[in-house]
Amino acid sequence: MTVITQYVVVRDGEEKMTFTSKAEADAHDKMLDMAEKLFPLLQKSGAxxxxxxxxxxxxxxxxxxxxxxxxxxxxxxxxPKKPPTTA
Amino acid sequence: MTVITQYVVVRDGEEKMTFTSKAEADAHDKMLDMAEKLFPLLQKSGAxxxxxxxxxxxxxxxxxxxxxxxxxxxxxxxxPKKPPTTA
Known part of the structure; x- marks a missing residue:
């Protein structure tokens, strides 16, 4: 029997996405935060x-x-990283 | 007779906007630069x-x-700047 750890991004009680790494879950959560803050600004554009x-x-x-x-x-x-100069 | 200084923002040879202060003209020019760089990214969104x-x-x-x-x-x-606390 195996126990696996899942990291689930939850928003307003709704499971948004499941990850196997915490870092990825955190990154996704942060991205959703930014999108939420961008929403009113984009709405204001009327575009x-x-x-x-x-x-x-x-x-x-x-x-x-x-x-x-x-x-x-x-x-x-x-x-762009300079290729190592071959002496 | 008076001589006034005008600061004209020119883009691709076209006069875009005239200002009486250099700082304002520079700010507008910088804003047009940013808009130009935002264009391909927004186009890529397909929105x-x-x-x-x-x-x-x-x-x-x-x-x-x-x-x-x-x-x-x-x-x-x-x-928000804290109002000065009256001792």
């Missing part, structure tokens, strides 16, 4: 037709956080 | 119907930069 569209775009932008921060000059683009 | 909608949302998000950074946990919310 989208439905709540579902606002939700989808909020999730998309939360996932693309790094690209978004670079576009907003809040983060430097990761410099 | 919007037309290029014009993508452009409008990119400009909106560039203007709302501070709120966006707060939603993305890249900036702390400005704490």
């Amino acid at each position: 989208l037709q439905s709540e579902k569209e606002v939700e989808d775009l909020a999730l998309f932008l939360a996932r693309e956080r790094e690209e978004l921060l670079i576009a907003l000059n809040a983060k430097k683009t990761a410099k | 919007l119907q037309s290029e014009k909608e993508v452009e409008d949302l990119a400009l909106f998000l560039a203007r709302e930069r501070e709120e966006l950074l707060i939603a993305l946990n890249a900036k702390k919310t400005a704490k």
